Amino acid sequence: MAAVITSPPKGSRAARTRATEDRILSVALESFGTKGFDSVSLDDLAADLGITKQAILYHWPSKRVLLDAVIDRAALELIIEFDGALSEEGSGWSRVESIVRRIFRVAMRRPELLGFIREISRIGGDASLRVTADLEPFVSRATTYFEREMDEGRIRRCDSGLLLVSAYSTVLGAATEVEVLRAVGIEPTLRSTVVRRRELLSFLHAAMVAPQALNAQAPR
Amino acid sequence: MAAVITSPPKGSRAARTRATEDRILSVALESFGTKGFDSVSLDDLAADLGITKQAILYHWPSKRVLLDAVIDRAALELIIEFDGALSEEGSGWSRVESIVRRIFRVAMRRPELLGFIREISRIGGDASLRVTADLEPFVSRATTYFEREMDEGRIRRCDSGLLLVSAYSTVLGAATEVEVLRAVGIEPTLRSTVVRRRELLSFLHAAMVAPQALNAQAPR
DNA sequence: ATCAATGTTTACCACTTGGTAAGTGAATCG
C-alpha cells in the first residue's frame, strides 16, 4: 500500500502529476479488470488516456510495476467500499446483510473492480501475494469481527476464515456471473439482481445465523 | 458442436489426425482456461505440444477459429460431466445434491474447465454466443427439470432460470475461488473443500427446498 | 531572465505476435 495520503498544494506541479497518475491508474484498473492484463497493451492504455505510452512508462518503469500500483489502488478501493460495513451499527445478522448489499452494489456499479481481483488471482505469483498483503488488514478485521459475533452467539460457530471466503465467493459469484445469466436467456436487469440478492441473503442467513439467535431477524 | 462421433478405422491416417487435433484441443483448453486466451500464444501452445505453430494453423485457419473449437470441446465435456446428474435417481433435493457434488468434483479435478468458461465469458462477443448455443440443450433440459420439480412441489416455486444461474454461480464461486482462499490464509485442502461443500449444500437446501417437502431430507 | 527539474513526445529497437508460402517426407491409392 504505497498510496500517500497527504495531498500537496492544490494546483501545484506535484498535484497535477498525482492527478495524471490517478487517471492512469483508474483507466488501467478499468481495462485490466474487464479485458485482462495481457489483453491490454500500454499503447491501448495510452490511447484511451490521450497520451503516449512513454508517458506511462515515465511514472512506472515497466508494465509489471504499473500492475503493482493498480493492485494497490484496487485493494484500497475495495477496503474503502467494504470496511465501513464492519463498523456499522446493528446486530450480527444485519451487519452481514449490510456487507452483502455493499458487495452487490459494488458488483453492479464497479464490475471491473471485482473482475480485476479475479484477474489477479489468475495471474498468480507475486501479484496474488501483493493483493493478499494489501487486503490482509481488512481480512484480519473481518475475521476478528466474525469471531466476536460467534463468541456472543449471534452467528453459528464455525471456521471464521472459511465463513469469510464462503460468503465472499458466494456473493461475488452470484453478483458477477452476468454472462452466465445471459447464457440461460436472462438479460441482467435490476429486478433479477434484486431477486438474486434476496435469494442470497436467505442462503447466508440460513448458513450463518445461530438457531438460538433471537436478536437476528430472518430476511424476506 | 462440430465434433464428429463416428470414429474412423483405428490406426488410419484420419484416426491419427483426429488424435493430434484432440491433443491440441486438450492442451489449448488447459492453457486458455488457466492462463487466458490472450496470454497464450500459438508458439507457447505448440511448444507445449512439441510441434510447430504452423501445425496448429494447419488444422484450424486462425487462433480465433481454434478458440471456437476449444469452446465446443469444453461445452461437450461440461455436458458430459453434468448431464448425467439430471438423469439420476432420487427425489428433487438429492438430485440437486448430486449435481453440486459433481460440480465440486469437476472444480477440484478439472479447474481449467470452469476457468475456461469464465474466460470465455470475459472475452464476450461471438465466443460467449457460441458457448451459450453449445450449452443451450443442457440448460433447457435443466430448466425443464426444475419446472417439473416445482410443479410437483419438491422445490420451492421461483424463476427456474434464475434458480439455475444462482445455483451455478454460487457453486462455481465457492468451488473455484482458490486464490481468495489463500488470501484469507486458508490453504485449499481436501478437508476445507468438504467443509465448504457441506456449507453450500446447506445454503442451497434452504433456498430451494419447499418447506412442505417432506420427501426431501435436510443435509448434515 | 535564467536555469534546472519535470513531465511528455518523437524516434527508435529487439523481440514476439498471428499468419502466409513454399517445401518435405511419409502414407495412401490408382
Next chain:
DNA sequence: CGATTCACTTACCAAGTGGTAAACATTGAT
C-alpha cells in the same frame, strides 16, 4: 510402383509488444 494427398516443417513477414534514448516544452525557483 508412381502419383498424389496429407500432416507437418522451414523460412518468412507485417504488425504490434514492452522498453530505451534523446529531444522538447513547461513550470518553479533563483
